[in-house]
Amino acid sequence: MLTHLRIQNFKAWRDTGPVRLAPLTVIFGANSAGKSSLGHLLLALQQTARSTDRKRALHLGDSASLIDLGTFADCLYGHELDRTLSFELGWKLPRALEVKDPLLPERRYPGTNMRLDVELVASKTGQPEVQAMAYGLGNETETVLDVAMRRDAQRKFTLSSQRYAFKMADGRKWPLEEPEKFYRLSDVTAARFKNAGFMADLALATEAMLDSLSYLGPLREHPRRIYPWSGETVPSVGQSGGQTIAAILAAQNDGRQLNRGPRRAKQGFAEFIASWLKDLGVIHDFTVRAVAEGRKEYEVLIKTGPKSPEVKITDVGFGVSQVLPALVQAFYCPPHSTVWMEQPEIHLHPQVQAELADVFISAIQSRQDGVERQVQLIVESHSEHFLNRLQRRVAEGVLTPDDVAVYFCRRSAAGADLEPLKLNLFDDIENWPPNFFGDEMADIAARTLAAMNRKKAQAAGQPGE
Numbered sequence: 001m002l003t004h005l006r007i008q009n010f011k012a013w014r015d016t017g018p019v020r021l022a023p024l025t026v027i028f029g030a031n032s033a034g035k036s037s038l039g040h041l042l043l044a045l046q047q048t049a050r051s052t053d054r055k056r057a058l059h060l061g062d063s064a065s066l067i068d069l070g071t072f073a074d075c076l077y078g079h080e081l082d083r084t085l086s087f088e089l090g091w092k093l094p095r096a097l098e099v100k101d102p103l104l105p106e107r108r109y110p111g112t113n114m115r116l117d118v119e120l121v122a123s124k125t126g127q128p129e130v131q132a133m134a135y136g137l138g139n140e141t142e143t144v145l146d147v148a149m150r151r152d153a154q155r156k157f158t159l160s161s162q163r164y165a166f167k168m169a170d171g172r173k174w175p176l177e178e179p180e181k182f183y184r185l186s187d188v189t190a191a192r193f194k195n196a197g198f199m200a201d202l203a204l205a206t207e208a209m210l211d212s213l214s215y216l217g218p219l220r221e222h223p224r225r226i227y228p229w230s231g232e233t234v235p236s237v238g239q240s241g242g243q244t245i246a247a248i249l250a251a252q253n254d255g256r257q258l259n260r261g262p263r264r265a266k267q268g269f270a271e272f273i274a275s276w277l278k279d280l281g282v283i284h285d286f287t288v289r290a291v292a293e294g295r296k297e298y299e300v301l302i303k304t305g306p307k308s309p310e311v312k313i314t315d316v317g318f319g320v321s322q323v324l325p326a327l328v329q330a331f332y333c334p335p336h337s338t339v340w341m342e343q344p345e346i347h348l349h350p351q352v353q354a355e356l357a358d359v360f361i362s363a364i365q366s367r368q369d370g371v372e373r374q375v376q377l378i379v380e381s382h383s384e385h386f387l388n389r390l391q392r393r394v395a396e397g398v399l400t401p402d403d404v405a406v407y408f409c410r411r412s413a414a415g416a417d418l419e420p421l422k423l424n425l426f427d428d429i430e431n432w433p434p435n436f437f438g439d440e441m442a443d444i445a446a447r448t449l450a451a452m453n454r455k456k457a458q459a460a461g462q463p464g465e
């Protein structure tokens with residue numbers, strides 16, 4: 001689970017400042033304000049980690065990638081190649097990690113939280129290269145182990161730590177190589193030292209964190225009459241929700257059972273999702289079944305009411321197919337995952353938008369086979385109804401202010417700004433931005449004034465305007 005991030009000189013962001021990421025993090029803001037760029041960097045880091053090219057510091061993408069960011073100049077704030085793209089990521093480990101110094105067995109460095117700081121600059125050919133990378137391992141209050149690798153003015157790398165003493169192996173005074181990707185030592189560099197083997201553990205922890213990320217975009221695929229599935233376990237519903245039905249079938253096949261919290265009844269995955277769709281008021285029930293015995297094609301049948309006939313998902317309102325991927329991904333992702341969603345409320349009635357907040361609260365509090373899933377959701381939204389429901393749940397004690405982080409994103413002359421909104425125990429936002437959801441009070445005042453003027457005109461025997 002991500003705990004914080006900071007991004008500098010990436011696209012619209014000169015500097016996000018430190019951003020606290022809660023189990024449920026919601027980002028509001030105007031169109032083209034820079035909200036999506038935050039997730040785009042994470043996708044770029046993920047596809048870099050998954051790339052087979054270890055020499056590429058940052059995989060900017062192509063037509064076959066998770067995301068295509070263009071050139072490095074396209075990614076930099078102001079498109080200026082002399083800028084340094086830097087980011088800091090902090091996350092909580094699923095399991096504690098303990099580093100041991102093989103030369104000093106009594107020295108141990110245990111930690112449950114990690115931090116990675118990276119600086120990327122343009123090479124002579126305009127490609128991103130690592131200027132510096134640094135790891136921190138510790139807990140929520142202190143760092144117990146730090147490691148930094150940095151390029152000097154002569155373009156040579158040094159490896160250093162304030163808390164750990166690296167020892168060079170005999171006869172291995174060769175220069176340190178470029179880092180692999182943006183987060184790991186090369187094998188040759190690690191072999192230069194007697195006690196640098198733990199750096200591989202830090203790199204593996206980084207890869208595990210990035211692999212736990214999933215992304216659902218704002219435009220989901222149209223429903224189909226037939227869905228293929230041959231038994232595979234898909235990693236997610238896909239960026240556009242195209243693997244939603246495959247995910248449901250895979251979870252059912254694995255016998256996954258979920259409940260909404262302590263002392264709540266367990267349900268099979270498909271039943272669990274169906275119950276949420278019913279609670280949302282979107283449909284009464286749905287079924288996924290093979291079109292015929294022994295076939296690998298499946299159809300999704302919907303009942304809009306208790307006495308309604310079953311119809312295919314293609315024959316009901318568009319909102320069902322748009323919200324279903326969001327629901328499935330929120331509960332399908334493995335424990336300790338982070339899910340980034342854009343506009344999950346699209347094509348939904350205002351009441352359903354409000355209820356969707358309850359779905360996501362349940363997702364971060366849900367249990368799988370009796371164990372807390374500890375899932376994180378980062379949601380980009382334009383929905384006032386969604387926010388109002390979050391405020392209500394904080395006031396009711398269903399959520400604590402620590403469980404949720406709310407931000408407002410806006411464009412300024414200096415680029416994008418991200419303002420944290422302070423949600424107190426009384427459900428109030430203490431620092432509402434102007435025109436947060438439009439100028440409601442101005443609209444009310446103008447409507448009242450217009451009505452008064454019409455009444456005055458009518459009383460004077462004049463036609464109203």
